[in-house]
Every structure is written in structure tokens, then in C-alpha cells.
Amino acid sequence: MKNRLHQGVFCALIVLLSCNGCASFNASSNEYAMRNEEASQRQQVELDRPALDNKQVYLDMIKKMQERSLYFASIAHIDSYQKTYGTSPEVQRLYADALRATGQDDSAEKQYRALLNGTEAAAAWHGLGLLEAQRGSSAKAISNLRVSSRLDPTNALVLSDLSYALLADGDNNAARIPLMQAVELAPGNRKVIxxxxxxxxxxxxxxxxxxxMKEAKMSSEVRAEILKRQESITKGKPKSASTQDARSRIMPVVASGSGMQLQLQMQLLSPQSGVSARSE
Structure with missing residues (x-):
């Protein structure tokens, strides 16, 4: 009788252990399936995520506002952006640009100088150059713009601003090279033209x-501004020998069906060259 009882208990124990093993196996299987499903869902979320999140969309909106010269409004939006998403060197540089454009020169300079050792150094030197130009300090403006150009040598706007600063300083000869580079890098840019x-x-x-100006379809307002700047520079600076000599080395203008294209040749800019330009 005792033997039968022991056998019954033993069998029950085996069955119980077997069931526990099945339960453990089933739990592991369920956990594995759940993890697989979770990973699959995460992957699908990543696939469905838009290319630009709200943070990037907001930053792009601020940039477009500044492109339209809405600098006062951009300052308000930069403040809002930083409260929501925090700041970055790029955002700080946009803020400095807005401060400069709204006449807050001292604050803009402080902001630019805080960026000189980081990823926005080239843009910061550019901003400092524009600040000095606004202040009428051509030597400092040219120096800052040269630093910016060295850090970002393919930036057509920096090259164009450097050439303008040199023109304003009466150095047409030095202005030709950065201007030529700007025109070849950005032939359709209105400021460069x-x-x-x-x-x-x-x-x-x-x-x-x-x-x-006729080929570029410049408005009467833009023409008047260019003429005004020419008169201001001519009145403020005596014509140098290099300015007179530049008449024989004018850069050609070529119009194409896809819009204005300015095609320049290096030999026309060489001081040793006596080649005359022609319009095509």
C-alpha cells in the first residue's frame, strides 16, 4: 500500500514538473514573441517618421524669415525656438545675424565673438566683417571677411561681400579675384550680380x-541703389591707377536660355594680361 502511495506521489511530481516546464517554455516563447512584436513596431515607427521633425521645420521657417529680411520677427521666433528645443551654434548665429540687421551692433558683436572657436566660426567672422563695414571701418571689415573666406573658401556671399568691401576701400584690383570667384560659384545670385x-x-x-543690369532685369530701385553706392565710393575715394587699368580687363557676360550666367576667364583678371573682354 505504501509502495502504491509512493508511486502515485512520484507520478504526480513528474506530471507537476512537466507542467512547470511547459509553463516556463510557454512563458519564454510568449516573451520572445512580444519582444519581436515590439521591435517590429519600433522599426515601423522609424519608417513612418517624417523626414523633418517639428524642430527642423521651425528652424527652416526662421531661416526663411531672415531671407525675407523679417529680422525683428525672427528674433521673437528664435526666443520661442530656444525655449522649446534649446539652443545650438547655428541658432546662436542666426540670432547674431538678426541683432546685426536690427541695429543692435554691440549685442551682435558679443554673440558673434562667442562663436569664433566653434562650427559657426566662418559665419561669425563674416558677421563681424559686415558689422565693421556698417561702422565704416573698411580695414577691419576686409580683415574679418578674409578670415571668413579662408575658413569657408567656397561661400559665394562671403567672397561677394569681401569684393564689395575692397571696392568701397578703393582697391578695384584686389576686388576682382574674389568677385570673379563669387560670380562663378553663384552666377544667379542677385547680390553677386x-x-x-x-x-x-x-x-x-x-x-x-x-x-x-538690363539682362538681369534689375528693378529701377536696385539700379538706383547701385548708382548711389557708386557715387558714394567715387566721392569718398580717389581713383587709383589699378581702377583706371581695370577698364581693359572687363569680365564678359553670357546669357543663356536658362537664365543669367556670368562666365569669367582668369586671364582677363591677371594684371599681366592685356586681353580685352567681349560680350557674347
Whole structure:
């Protein structure tokens, strides 16, 4: 009788252990399935995520506002952006640009100088150059813009601003190289084209400047501004020998069906060259 009882208990124990083993196996299987499902869902979320999140969309909106010269409004939005998403060197540089454009020069300079050792150093030197130009300090403006250009050598706007600063300083000869580079890098940029028209005027080739402005379909307001700057520079600076000599080395203008394209040749800018330009 005792043996039967022992056998019954033993069998029950085996069954119980077997069931526990099944339960453990089933639990492991369920956990594995749940993990698989969770990973699959995470992967699907990543696939469904939009290319730009709200943070990037907001930053792009601020940049577009500044492109439209809405600098006062951009300052308010930068403040809002930083409260929501925090700051970054790029955001700080946009803030400095807005401060400069709204006449807050001292605050802008402080903001730019805080960025000189980081990823926005080239843009910060550019901003400092523009600040000095606004203050009428051409030597400091040229120096800062040269530093910016060395850090970011393919930035057409920096090159264009450097050429303008050199033109304003009466150094047409030095202005030609950065202007040529700017035109080749960004042939459709209106600011670059305006500076090229100014270069033609200061070089004594009003006909070439007029042809360029006509081809670029510049408004009467833009034309008036270029003429105003030419008169200001001419009145403030005596014509140098390099300015007179530049008349024989004017850069050609080529129009294409896809819009204005400015095609320049290095030999026309060489001081040793006596080649005359022609319009095509």
C-alpha cells in the first residue's frame, strides 16, 4: 500500500514538473514573441517618421524669415525656438545675424565673438566683417571677411561681400579675384550680380554695367541703389591707377536660355594680361 502511495506521489511530481516546464517554455516563447512584436513596431515607427521633425521645420521657417529680411520677427521666433528645443551654434548665429540687421551692433558683436572657436566660426567672422563695414571701418571689415573666406573658401556671399568691401576701400584690383570667384560659384545670385555691376561702374565701363543690369532685369530701385553706392565710393575715394587699368580687363557676360550666367576667364583678371573682354 505504501509502495502504491509512493508511486502515485512520484507520478504526480513528474506530471507537476512537466507542467512547470511547459509553463516556463510557454512563458519564454510568449516573451520572445512580444519582444519581436515590439521591435517590429519600433522599426515601423522609424519608417513612418517624417523626414523633418517639428524642430527642423521651425528652424527652416526662421531661416526663411531672415531671407525675407523679417529680422525683428525672427528674433521673437528664435526666443520661442530656444525655449522649446534649446539652443545650438547655428541658432546662436542666426540670432547674431538678426541683432546685426536690427541695429543692435554691440549685442551682435558679443554673440558673434562667442562663436569664433566653434562650427559657426566662418559665419561669425563674416558677421563681424559686415558689422565693421556698417561702422565704416573698411580695414577691419576686409580683415574679418578674409578670415571668413579662408575658413569657408567656397561661400559665394562671403567672397561677394569681401569684393564689395575692397571696392568701397578703393582697391578695384584686389576686388576682382574674389568677385570673379563669387560670380562663378553663384552666377544667379542677385547680390553677386549687383556687385559685379558696381565693379563695372567703378571701372569706368558704364555700358557693360547697363547691359548687365538690363539682362538681369534689375528693378529701377536696385539700379538706383547701385548708382548711389557708386557715387558714394567715387566721392569718398580717389581713383587709383589699378581702377583706371581695370577698364581693359572687363569680365564678359553670357546669357543663356536658362537664365543669367556670368562666365569669367582668369586671364582677363591677371594684371599681366592685356586681353580685352567681349560680350557674347
Amino acid at each position: 549687383s556687385n559685379l555691376a558696381l565693379f563695372f561702374m567703378l571701372s569706368g565701363d558704364e555700358a557693360k554695367a547697363e547691359a548687365l
